[in-house]
Amino acid sequence: MVTGGPDDLVGATDPSGPTTVARSVDGVDVPRARAAVRELLLAVGEDPDREGLRDTPDRVARAYAETFAGLRQDPTQVLSASFDIGHEEMVLVKDIEVYSTCEHHLVPFHGVAHVGYIPGPDGRVTGLSKLARLVDVYARRPQVQERLTAQVADALVAALAPRGAIVVVECEHLCMSMRGVRKPGSRTVTSAVRGQMRDSATRAEAMSLIIGR
Numbered sequence: 507m508v509t510g511g512p513d514d515l516v517g518a519t520d521p522s523g524p525t526t527v528a529r530s531v532d533g534v535d536v537p538r539a540r541a542a543v544r545e546l547l548l549a550v551g552e553d554p555d556r557e558g559l560r561d562t563p564d565r566v567a568r569a570y571a572e573t574f575a576g577l578r579q580d581p582t583q584v585l586s587a588s589f590d591i592g593h594e595e596m597v598l599v600k601d602i603e604v605y606s607t608c609e610h611h612l613v614p615f616h617g618v619a620h621v622g623y624i625p626g627p628d629g630r631v632t633g634l635s636k637l638a639r640l641v642d643v644y645a646r647r648p649q650v651q652e653r654l655t656a657q658v659a660d661a662l663v664a665a666l667a668p669r670g671a672i673v674v675v676e677c678e679h680l681c682m683s684m685r686g687v688r689k690p691g692s693r694t695v696t697s698a699v700r701g702q703m704r705d706s707a708t709r710a711e712a713m714s715l716i717i718g719r
């Protein structure tokens with residue numbers, strides 16, 4: 507897994523950016539991203555050389571490296587730290603903040619995720635923070651909410667072999683708020699339910715824990 511920081515710094519001079527140019531940040535080809543952002547600014551009728559925009563292609567390239575860092579992260583590594591505490595009842599972490607990017611418009615969608623599971627017969631659990639990290643791995647990619655929800659549930663099942671798992675994601679999509687149909691405040695709710703969590707009583711228990719604020 508790649509962590510933060512420039513992978514390679516060269517002292518090159520670029521007419522559209524700062525003197526020291528990061529060639530690659532977290533695996534993102536920065537010169538290429540810079541050139542693309544500059545083109546976009548030109549395409550919408552802006553002047554990328556005016557003072558306020560001069561460093562924008564570089565900033566956006568670095569911001570994208572962070573926004574899409576999940577493309578280069580391995581969810582199995584995130585969940586590798588599991589431990590046996592003999593707990594066989596439901597574990598649920600709710601209201602995990604989600605910031606992701608709609609793959610159709612490349613604008614954010616944001617909200618919360620609730621991630622729960624029932625450990626397998628071995629009582630193996632993972633660290634609570636790892637559930638939030640798992641959400642981030644899949645959120646920091648160009649995404650649709652349904653896939654994000656299913657990927658988190660499936661990664662949990664693959665790594666922990668739990669009896670059951672549930673993931674509920676509630677997000678507002680800025681592509682529906684700030685443009686397009688322009689319906690600010692609408693929230694999309696998606697769920698992925700696996701294994702014993704599909705049983706109606708268990709599912710109802712999980713949902714009541716999620717809904718009960």
Ligand SMILES: Nc1nc2c(ncn2[C@@H]2O[C@H](COP(=O)(O)OP(=O)(O)OP(=O)(O)O)[C@@H](O)[C@H]2O)c(=O)[nH]1
Nearest residue numbers: 608609610611649650651652679681682685686687
């Ligand atoms: N199912 C699903 N749809 C999404 C998600 N994010 C955005 N969308 C939708 O993707 C659709 C793309 O529709 P298109 O007709 O191809 O694009 P568009 O002309 O920009 O559509 P409008 O947003 O309606 O203006 C829109 O209906 C969006 O609301 C998501 O996570 N899941």
Ligand SMILES: [Zn+2]
Nearest residue numbers: 608610611681
């Ligand atoms: Zn969108």
